[in-house]
Amino acid sequence: METPDNPQLPSPTPLPATVAIPYIALETILSGISHVTRWQMLNLIHQMGEPLSISDFADHLKIQKANATKHLAVLCKSGVVRKGRGKLYGIPPYFLVPGQRALDLGAVVLRLDRVDAV
Numbered sequence: 001m002e003t004p005d006n007p008q009l010p011s012p013t014p015l016p017a018t019v020a021i022p023y024i025a026l027e028t029i030l031s032g033i034s035h036v037t038r039w040q041m042l043n044l045i046h047q048m049g050e051p052l053s054i055s056d057f058a059d060h061l062k063i064q065k066a067n068a069t070k071h072l073a074v075l076c077k078s079g080v081v082r083k084g085r086g087k088l089y090g091i092p093p094y095f096l097v098p099g100q101r102a103l104d105l106g107a108v109v110l111r112l113d114r115v116d117a118v
Contacts, residue, residue, distance in 0.1 A: 026107040028078050032074055033078070033080065037061065037067070041089075045081070045090055046103075054089075080103070097109070
């Protein structure tokens with residue numbers, strides 16, 4: 001039911017058949033996102049629109065680099081974030097919901113528009 005505090009998300013735009021979206025088990029997703037700092041990291045990547053370094057996360061979230069590294073390792077292990085060139089961390093584009101602050105992980109849709117409230 002749609003209310004001002006809980007609007008309905010539109011159905012995700014189907015991807016072309018050539019894009020292979022990996023299956024991530026629900027328990028893997030939930031363990032990967034089970035900390036508020038990791039939600040904030042996902043939100044930061046989404047807001048910035050580009051992969052970020054460990055220093056970027058530490059500076060923006062006011063956490064130590066060691067903590068940023070640990071949280072990013074959990075996100076990478078869960079498959080929600082990927083480590084790319086130059087040790088930059090980003091969200092795989094097939095998880096992004098066009099026009100929304102949300103990630104569609106198959107079993108779970110993460111609404112990043114609610115992260116600011118935590």
